[in-house]
Amino acid sequence: MDLLRFITAGSVDDGKSTLIGRLLYDSKSILADQLEAIERASKSRDDGEIDLALLTDGLRSEREQGITIDVAYRYFQTPKRKFIIVDAPGHIQYTRNMVTGASNCQLAIVLVDARHGVAEQTRRHSLIASLLGIPHIVVAINKMDLVGYSQNVFSDICIQYAELAKKLNVHHVTYIPMSALNGDNVVDRSETMPWYEGQTLLEHLETVVIDDDANGETEDHHPGRFPVQYVIRPQTAELHDYRGYAGKITSGIFRKGDAITVLPSGETSTIDAIEIAETQLDEAVTPMSVVLHLATDVDISRGDLIVRSDIQPISSQTVEAMLCWMDTKEFKVGNKYVLQVGTSRTRCSVRSIAYQLNINTYEEIDGVDSLKLNDLAKVVLRTAQPISFDPYQKNRATGGAILIDETSNVTVGALMLVGEA
Amino acid sequence: MKLDYLDQLESEAIHIMREVAGQFERPALLFSGGKDSITLVHLALKAFRPGKFPFPLVHIDTGHNFQEALDYRDNLAERFGEKLIVRYVEDTIREKKLKEPTGRNATRNGLQTFTLLDTIEEFEFDACIGGARRDEEKARAKERVFSVRDEFGSWDPKRQRPELWNLYNGRIHKGENVRVFPISNWTELDVWNYIRREKIELPSIYFAHERELLIRDGKLMATAGGVIKPEADDQLVTRRVRFRTVGDISCTAASESQADTLDAVIDEIQATRISERGETRMDDQLSEAAMEDRKKGGYF
Numbered sequence: 118m119d120l121l122r123f124i125t126a127g128s129v130d131d132g133k134s135t136l137i138g139r140l141l142y143d144s145k146s147i148l149a150d151q152l153e154a155i156e157r158a159s160k161s162r163d164d165g166e167i168d169l170a171l172l173t174d175g176l177r178s179e180r181e182q183g184i185t186i187d188v189a190y191r192y193f194q195t196p197k198r199k200f201i202i203v204d205a206p207g208h209i210q211y212t213r214n215m216v217t218g219a220s221n222c223q224l225a226i227v228l229v230d231a232r233h234g235v236a237e238q239t240r241r242h243s244l245i246a247s248l249l250g251i252p253h254i255v256v257a258i259n260k261m262d263l264v265g266y267s268q269n270v271f272s273d274i275c276i277q278y279a280e281l282a283k284k285l286n287v288h289h290v291t292y293i294p295m296s297a298l299n300g301d302n303v304v305d306r307s308e309t310m311p312w313y314e315g316q317t318l319l320e321h322l323e324t325v326v327i328d329d330d331a332n333g334e335t336e337d338h339h340p341g342r343f344p345v346q347y348v349i350r351p352q353t354a355e356l357h358d359y360r361g362y363a364g365k366i367t368s369g370i371f372r373k374g375d376a377i378t379v380l381p382s383g384e385t386s387t388i389d390a391i392e393i394a395e396t397q398l399d400e401a402v403t404p405m406s407v408v409l410h411l412a413t414d415v416d417i418s419r420g421d422l423i424v425r426s427d428i429q430p431i432s433s434q435t436v437e438a439m440l441c442w443m444d445t446k447e448f449k450v451g452n453k454y455v456l457q458v459g460t461s462r463t464r465c466s467v468r469s470i471a472y473q474l475n476i477n478t479y480e481e482i483d484g485v486d487s488l489k490l491n492d493l494a495k496v497v498l499r500t501a502q503p504i505s506f507d508p509y510q511k512n513r514a515t516g517g518a519i520l521i522d523e524t525s526n527v528t529v530g531a532l533m534l535v536g537e538a
Numbered sequence: 539m540k541l542d543y544l545d546q547l548e549s550e551a552i553h554i555m556r557e558v559a560g561q562f563e564r565p566a567l568l569f570s571g572g573k574d575s576i577t578l579v580h581l582a583l584k585a586f587r588p589g590k591f592p593f594p595l596v597h598i599d600t601g602h603n604f605q606e607a608l609d610y611r612d613n614l615a616e617r618f619g620e621k622l623i624v625r626y627v628e629d630t631i632r633e634k635k636l637k638e639p640t641g642r643n644a645t646r647n648g649l650q651t652f653t654l655l656d657t658i659e660e661f662e663f664d665a666c667i668g669g670a671r672r673d674e675e676k677a678r679a680k681e682r683v684f685s686v687r688d689e690f691g692s693w694d695p696k697r698q699r700p701e702l703w704n705l706y707n708g709r710i711h712k713g714e715n716v717r718v719f720p721i722s723n724w725t726e727l728d729v730w731n732y733i734r735r736e737k738i739e740l741p742s743i744y745f746a747h748e749r750e751l752l753i754r755d756g757k758l759m760a761t762a763g764g765v766i767k768p769e770a771d772d773q774l775v776t777r778r779v780r781f782r783t784v785g786d787i788s789c790t791a792a793s794e795s796q797a798d799t800l801d802a803v804i805d806e807i808q809a810t811r812i813s814e815r816g817e818t819r820m821d822d823q824l825s826e827a828a829m830e831d832r833k834k835g836g837y838f
Contacts, residue, residue, distance in 0.1 A: 118542065118543050119540055119541075119542070119543060120543040120546055120547075148810070148811050148812055148813045149811040149812055150812050150813055151813055187680050187695060187696075187698060188680070189672075189676075189679040189680050190672045190679055190722070190723065191673075191679065192672070192673045192723070192725045199543045201723060213700055214700070216700070216702070217700040217701060217702055220702040220703045221703060221704075346553070346556040346557060346559070346560045347556045347559045347560045347592075349586060349588070349589040350589065351588050351589045351590070356588055359588060363556050363585070363586075364553075364556070365549060365552075365553040365556075365704070367704070393584060394583060394584045394587050395587070395588075402541070404541065404546060404549050404550070404553075405541065405545070405549050406548075406549040406550075406552035406553050406556070406584075406585070419560045443700050455709075457705055457707065458705075459705075460557075460560065513703065514703070514704075517702060517703040517705065518705070519700075519702055519705050519707065521707055521709060526707070526709035526710055526711065527699055527707075528699045528700045528701070528702070528707045531700065531702050
């Protein structure tokens with residue numbers, strides 16, 4: 118069975134928590150005691166009905182305010198697939214949390230309130246999904262019950278969204294009319310919208326083809342990449358010469374006998390053996406955690422990147438990247454940070470801000486020299502050591518990087534690397 | 539070629555463990571002899587063999603543990619030749635003159651936190667790997683894989699670090715530590731399926747056996763070793779039971795069951811309509827935010 122990670126984006130008023138609750142409830146993924154707990158909580162709030170949204174707001178302050186603050190993860194499965202729901206908050210002040218949640222997802226559900234059509238937050242969430250390279254978008258046109266289940270309303274919103282999608286890097290868009298509150302087209306087919314002949318949300322989630330982590334089929338998009346995490350050297354009498362490089366294949370395939378290059382040193386060798394614990398493999402694919410052995414003694418340590426020699430990544434000390442700034446301290450030209458890509462860390466300084474992106478209108482704003490929390494921008498960085506990477510839009514695994522504040526140690530920025538500056 | 543979901547989860551967990559080994563100077567693996575931490579040890583074998591583990595196994599013993607779990611713990615450490623450190627809540631109570639909770643349903647579970655924080659200080663652990671899963675409880679659903687604690691061991695849900703792609707940031711100041719949860723994304727059923735697939739041995743209390751219990755508030759509590767003193771209205775019974783989770787005896791309830799094999803246990807878990815913690819953990823049901831509040835205080 119395979120695994121689909123998807124994010125739900127939408128503000129509290131769009132009914133996102135209700136949608137997740139409905140998905141879990143109708144797919145019978147809520148257990149009796151959890152249901153009783155939210156029934157009790159619903160009653161104590163005098164809401165009358167069961168509030169499915171209470172299933173997802175796990176923190177005291179979230180329940181107090183009735184909003185989602187931080188990313189939460191939910192798990193459910195059907196006979197066809199396992200799912201990880203990344204439940205991210207939709208408010209503008211939590212853009213960074215949405216970026217965090219979106220970074221590992223293969224699909225995003227963007228909720229649209231049928232009464233309001235494409236709104237500012239629809240544009241914002243779609244932009245983030247696009248920047249983060251999420252291959253599949255589901256536009257969930259919710260609250261159809263409040264517009265008389267009108268096919269015209271649905272069609273108009275589809276047209277509006279298709280216009281918006283043209284400006285973004287999104288490819289597979291699916292539109293589903295629904296009422297999360299009443300359960301129309303979430304798990305069960307709606308009887309009130311006979312004009313809709315497409316799949317329900319769950320049917321779509323169960324059958325959508327996930328190909329972004331495909332390995333080997335298009336080598337150019339998935340070249341062999343292996344960031345070294347740890348060197349296994351038992352140094353015992355019987356394993357005197359054992360030296361294994363432990364890591365996870367973040368992209369592509371490695372086979373025994375492959376010619377490899379170690380970056381940043383540029384030394385070359387060939388793969389002698391691939392193993393997981395005591396099991397020997399002839400080949401290993403993304404996202405397997407394995408141990409590589411090389412035919413020759415090469416100086417390799419944590420932070421190095423082993424790549425297949427036939428398709429090399431970019432290695433550079435000046436890089437251009439899209440940045441989501443995640444800290445309350447300002448990001449400024451001239452500031453220094455620690456940059457982590459794969460397992461390697463190096464110091465970097467901010468050379469320039471090419472432009473800031475208006476996350477609602479997609480306009481590029483020039484002449485900016487500092488960024489605030491939740492701002493998005495294209496930036497140029499200079500690194501102390503060369504970094505090796507692939508452009509993010511080609512390869513999420515080796516094109517994503519983070520910025521760390523050297524004094525607070527906090528992760529302050531998410532970088533989607535574009536190329537050499 | 540596409541990996542099965544269990545392979546994907548396994549690979550992610552191994553990756554996280556190796557990040558701990560690569561980023562920290564003095565990590566530890568918290569090991570209780572329960573199924574989740576047993577799974578962690580198995581994952582560590584896959585991550586680091588033929589080398590030794592880059593961390594000791596650490597058990598915070600409340601003194602109210604099931605003997606079967608303790609025996610299993612000691613055998614495992616010996617079999618794999620890894621270092622085991624045990625620290626006792628009993629000692630902390632004596633040395634710090636802690637007040638033990640008394641009365642009906644009293645449990646030492648909360649006092650574990652004091653011993654854990656002392657142990658972290660004693661060995662200067664900068665990272666503690668634990669078997670928490672996000673499906674267990676709503677506050678755990680919010681937790682990052684690398685979860686930074688301040689020098690008081692406290693978790694602040696509003697100050698969590700963004701965690702992007704598979705990049706983990708373990709940089710901390712001296713005195714702080716990081717709780718690391720490699721099986722965050724696993725569910726109870728995933729753990730059981732993995733145990734079956736990998737043929738991992740478990741303590742016998744996970745399988746149906748006859749035992750003397752008392753019925754309290756509708757739950758079946760073990761009387762083992764007199765940890766729970768029967769009160770006048772408690773009914774003593776002998777039943778065929780198994781434990782779905784193995785925690786402190788005073789707050790872990792048994793389930794009536796005939797399932798004495800892995801297959802039978804998995805069938806039962808697949809059919810159940812009650813969550814793991816809902817069925818067995820008394821300590822989570824004290825208030826709506828019981829787990830969140832304990833974590834803020836330094837609980838695992």
